[in-house]
Amino acid sequence: MKIKTEAGERHVLAITVDNEAGVLAKITGLFTARGYNIESLTVADITADHALSRITIVTSGPPPIIDQIIAQLDRLVPVHKVVDLTDAGETHVEREIALVKVAGTGDKRIEALRMADVFRAKVVDTTLTSFIFEITGTSDKVDRFIALMRECGLVEVGRTGVVAIARGPEAL
Amino acid sequence: MVVQALVDLGVDTVFGYPGGAVLPIYDALYKHPTIKHILVRHEQAATHAAEGYARSTGKPGVVLVTSGPGATNAVTGITDALLDSIPMVVLTGQVPTTLIGTDAFQECDTVGITRHCTKHNYLVMDPDRLGPIMHEAFHIATHGRPGPVVIDIPKNVQVATGTYSVPEFIQHNSYRPQVEPDADAIAQAIDMIAAAERPIFYTGGGIINAGPDASAALRQLVSLTGAPITSTLMGLGAFPADDPKWLGMLGMHGTYEANMAMNRADLIIAVGARFDDRVTGRLDAFSPDSKKIHIDIDRSSINKIVPVDLAVVGDAGRALDALIAAWGDKGHKARDLGEWWRRVDGWRATRCLDFPEKKEPDADIMPQRAVKALFDATRGMDPIITTEVGQHQMWAAQHFGFFAPNRWLTSGGLGTMGYGFPAAVGAQIANPNRLVICIAGEASLQMNIQEMGTVSQYRLPVKIFILNNEWMGMVRQWQELTYESRYSNSYSDSLPDFVKLADAYGWTGLRIDTLGQLEDGIAKMIDTPGPVIVDCRVAQLANCFPMIPSGAAHTDMILQPNDITGTMDDEAKALV
Numbered sequence: 001m002k003i004k005t006e007a008g009e010r011h012v013l014a015i016t017v018d019n020e021a022g023v024l025a026k027i028t029g030l031f032t033a034r035g036y037n038i039e040s041l042t043v044a045d046i047t048a049d050h051a052l053s054r055i056t057i058v059t060s061g062p063p064p065i066i067d068q069i070i071a072q073l074d075r076l077v078p079v080h081k082v083v084d085l086t087d088a089g090e091t092h093v094e095r096e097i098a099l100v101k102v103a104g105t106g107d108k109r110i111e112a113l114r115m116a117d118v119f120r121a122k123v124v125d126t127t128l129t130s131f132i133f134e135i136t137g138t139s140d141k142v143d144r145f146i147a148l149m150r151e152c153g154l155v156e157v158g159r160t161g162v163v164a165i166a167r168g169p170e171a172l
Numbered sequence: 173m174v175v176q177a178l179v180d181l182g183v184d185t186v187f188g189y190p191g192g193a194v195l196p197i198y199d200a201l202y203k204h205p206t207i208k209h210i211l212v213r214h215e216q217a218a219t220h221a222a223e224g225y226a227r228s229t230g231k232p233g234v235v236l237v238t239s240g241p242g243a244t245n246a247v248t249g250i251t252d253a254l255l256d257s258i259p260m261v262v263l264t265g266q267v268p269t270t271l272i273g274t275d276a277f278q279e280c281d282t283v284g285i286t287r288h289c290t291k292h293n294y295l296v297m298d299p300d301r302l303g304p305i306m307h308e309a310f311h312i313a314t315h316g317r318p319g320p321v322v323i324d325i326p327k328n329v330q331v332a333t334g335t336y337s338v339p340e341f342i343q344h345n346s347y348r349p350q351v352e353p354d355a356d357a358i359a360q361a362i363d364m365i366a367a368a369e370r371p372i373f374y375t376g377g378g379i380i381n382a383g384p385d386a387s388a389a390l391r392q393l394v395s396l397t398g399a400p401i402t403s404t405l406m407g408l409g410a411f412p413a414d415d416p417k418w419l420g421m422l423g424m425h426g427t428y429e430a431n432m433a434m435n436r437a438d439l440i441i442a443v444g445a446r447f448d449d450r451v452t453g454r455l456d457a458f459s460p461d462s463k464k465i466h467i468d469i470d471r472s473s474i475n476k477i478v479p480v481d482l483a484v485v486g487d488a489g490r491a492l493d494a495l496i497a498a499w500g501d502k503g504h505k506a507r508d509l510g511e512w513w514r515r516v517d518g519w520r521a522t523r524c525l526d527f528p529e530k531k532e533p534d535a536d537i538m539p540q541r542a543v544k545a546l547f548d549a550t551r552g553m554d555p556i557i558t559t560e561v562g563q564h565q566m567w568a569a570q571h572f573g574f575f576a577p578n579r580w581l582t583s584g585g586l587g588t589m590g591y592g593f594p595a596a597v598g599a600q601i602a603n604p605n606r607l608v609i610c611i612a613g614e615a616s617l618q619m620n621i622q623e624m625g626t627v628s629q630y631r632l633p634v635k636i637f638i639l640n641n642e643w644m645g646m647v648r649q650w651q652e653l654t655y656e657s658r659y660s661n662s663y664s665d666s667l668p669d670f671v672k673l674a675d676a677y678g679w680t681g682l683r684i685d686t687l688g689q690l691e692d693g694i695a696k697m698i699d700t701p702g703p704v705i706v707d708c709r710v711a712q713l714a715n716c717f718p719m720i721p722s723g724a725a726h727t728d729m730i731l732q733p734n735d736i737t738g739t740m741d742d743e744a745k746a747l748v
Binding site: 030071 | 283284287288291292293295312316317344345346347349470471472474475476479
């Protein structure tokens with residue numbers, strides 16, 4: 001017998017929650033317990049009094065599952081608001097930061113620096129045999145930069161995951 | 173402070189078991205003038221007793237247990253309350269804050285363990301937060317879709333002094349469930365109901381949770397529309413079983429007429445029910461030609477399993493009231509549903525709950541007959557019935573009639589064997605003068621049989637009626653259907669002598685062996701003061717029908733034992 005899985009589309013959810021112990025575990029636990037995907041997750045507090053945190057989750061699934069994910073998140077007691085930024089009609093801005101360490105000498109080192117320039121990546125640390133680049137952009141752009149760096153002596157990558165915010169003057 | 177908060181919250185009963193990490197609270201409860209503490213024999217039973225208390229009264233059940241094993245033993249009951257939406261607050265002791273995370277004696281990560289089996293939980297690190305958290309916890313447990321809330325209180329927080337005041341009004345800063353239904357949705361719903369040619373009400377535990385007024389409103393709306401009504405296991409009692417519009421329970425062991433009517437309907441009005449897999453059967457064949465209205469307090473229940481045409485988020489009682497008002501405002505008149513009722517009556521004519529039996533006095537008792545006899549003998553006594561989980565539970569649901577809410581206490585969502593007896597304890601404590609009967613199977617009962625001691629201690633007149641077939645009957649039934657009768661570990665070997673066991677605990681024990689003894693045995697059980705255990709020996713190999721086999725549609729019900737095929741493909745097996 002085969003166990004079926006359904007392919008789905010990518011959604012970016014912005015969630016505001018009470019900044020209290022265990023909230024993150026509650027949310028990630030909901031995803032594992034109900035079999036939903038988490039492609040990336042970021043979290044940090046966003047208010048001056050540290051009372052609220054904003055969580056950005058990139059997930060995927062068919063529309064009814066996305067609807068369920070939002071409803072399930074929304075009924076958790078510490079959750080204030082859940083917004084699907086990728087919902088039809090909404091446009092939003094997404095950014096991700098990566099730190100990319102590349103080691104090498106000679107032509108490869110020069111090539112790495114040149115491509116970093118093209119991608120507007122900044123050099124944040126250097127030795128005679130290595131660079132650390134900081135690159136900011138959509139996940140797609142970061143992916144492409146990392147793929148190119150593989151040819152130029154990539155040794156390590158750290159990524160933040162996606163943060164996103166809706167366009168226009170309104171708040172969440 | 174904990175005890176003062178309980179008093180202020182109107183708590184009169186706490187079910188619990190002491191231990192090192194809750195001794196300060198137990199000391200405050202010592203000879204307390206208003207709060208009665210019921211000492212159980214196992215923490216799981218405390219949670220089920222609290223559920224029994226809550227389901228029979230509508231008030232939240234309160235549990236007090238110690239850290240570590242006290243908390244972990246409570247987890248099954250907490251999960252049961254989550255699945256069946258029962259309001260409950262569980263106070264757990266915890267090691268002092270200075271020792272948390274050190275693997276201290278009787279330490280466990282209670283908030284971690286209970287995070288996903290509670291509606292919400294708290295670890296109280298600051299004594300000044302204890303009071304507000306207590307009040308907030310009761311608010312959350314009882315508002316919106318009810319559920320269990322755990323408050324984990326370290327021992328040093330219990331003995332610390334902090335400020336406490338009774339909040340005048342609780343408004344949680346993020347938890348604001350939608351209780352009032354949307355007026356437009358109600359207007360749309362009532363037009364759909366008025367226009368339907370083959371409507372059916374499908375109701376669930378949400379009606380019970382919405383309070384007795386919701387049941388009254390349901391009766392009124394059904395009577396206005398003239399539509400047939402069926403209910404889930406959890407919803408039994410919301411609508412009277414002797415009303416001609418009542419089709420009986422639906423689902424896997426529901427009636428033929430209820431399932432066929434669901435399948436052929438052109439409109440399903442789901443109220444406080446959640447399209448559980450035990451109800452829907454095979455999803456792609458579930459009520460294919462109907463429009464569906466779903467009224468539920470929990471938005472996440474809507475479109476979870478079955479996509480619906482109209483969603484109404486709100487309290488079942490308020491929604492029913494609004495529907496009744498809208499029916500009148502719009503001047504709707506009940507349609508002539510004669511053709512629909514003729515079809516329903518045709519399905520009724522199969523008499524799907526009939527069962528073969530011998531009538532001689534020395535014949536084996538069919539378990540269905542035992543339930544019917546119990547029902548007949550207690551009619552007019554308005555009994556509270558609890559059950560364990562298994563065949564006996566389904567026979568009770570099929571053959572015992574209920575006429576009012578909060579009389580039928582059973583573990584539906586989690587299906588917890590060992591629920592029924594402690595739930596009867598809780599119900600009896602909440603209703604000292606009512607007849608409380610636990611219909612049990614001999615296997616389930618043994619999962620919390622230690623509570624006989626609790627019953628003796630508080631002199632509770634609980635009656636346990638065991639349908640003893642010496643099998644884990646539902647397991648065996650599935651093995652017959654799915655695994656060619658390979659009875660792997662489903663025989664209840666080495667059973668105790670229940671009559672002698674009753675004697676050991678100071679109860680009255682009775683045995684019923686034959687059909688001729690049934691009526692007298694039940695009468696004796698009812699007439700005997702104090703706790704009684706009845707070991708009713710029933711036909712061993714009887715199975716529970718009708719039944720929708722795993723992976724089948726509503727229209728593929730097995731009505732009688734000889735319809736069984738004996739094997740299933742892997743797809744169907746996986747759905748068991």
